[in-house]
Amino acid sequence: MPLASPAQPLALVTGASSGIGQSLAACFAGAGHNLVLVARSVDKLQALATELQARHGVRVWVEPADLAQPDAAATLFATLQQERLAVDVLVNCAGVLEQSAFATMTPAQHRQIIDLNISGLTAMLAHFVAPMVQRGHGRVLNVASIAAFQPVPTLATYAASKAYVLSLSESLAEELKGSGVTVTALCPGITATPMLTSAKDANAKVSQIPGFLIGAVDDVARLGFEACMKGDAICVPGALNRAAMIASRGTPKWLVRHIGGVLGRKAV
DSSP: OOOOOOSSSSSEEESSSSSSHHHHHHHHHHTTTTEEEEEEHHHHOOOHHHHHHHHHHHOEEEEETTSSTHHHHHHHHHHHHHHHOSSSSEEEOOOOOOOOOGGOOOOHHHHHHHIIIIIIIHHHHHHHHHHHHHHTOOOEEOOOGGGSSOTTSEEEEEHHHHHHHHHHHHHHHTTTTTTTEEEEEEOOSSBBBBBHHHHHOOOOOGGGGGGSBBBBBHHHHHHHHHHHHHSSSSSSOOOHHHHHHHHHHHHHHHHHHHHHHHHHTTOO
């Protein structure tokens, strides 16, 4: 297959089978990007590919993969090289959340979060950013979370993993200045996705979250897409989320930790 032409840039979206990833894929398709869709569910990816091709007239490749596996990113990169597909935009949206007290979770559950949210994302960056730098252009959108800005009891490992994503994204955004490659961290708050539904199923108290605190997935994706295309380093959708982010960065750590502890313990 030919390389994606400059008129038809290619966006690779992980976690594309549902939630923010699916909505981001639609945003890029709507802007004329060809797509590589990555997730574990091949059926969902194929259905999305058919829909986006019909609606937007773009080309879509489906590459099922479990990015928590150590060699998954390398295998995906090699496959796209063999197909002569050059990725212009890398969207790292694949992630997993476990909402529970740290001590009640198994070591395997903690490892699952780390393997996908940290190791898988880092491996994708390690493989796909270098060719962007060599070509002198490219964009990266890493999906972090508002949880990256403060400690969150009952989401301790998840919040720590997203803090890693935010820190890495900010570091790369500065490191790559002048290279033609931009890096954006999307830090959504609570968003109406299947991940939220799963959290509600696991903990009834999550269902008590007021509706005005829950963002619409298409709005979150649109803002993330726009920030990525502008090359913004950080995007925090929602006025309340932005206020919380600013407050957490300007408030003494002990106070942020105390407030997070009080709210987090109420969620158990």
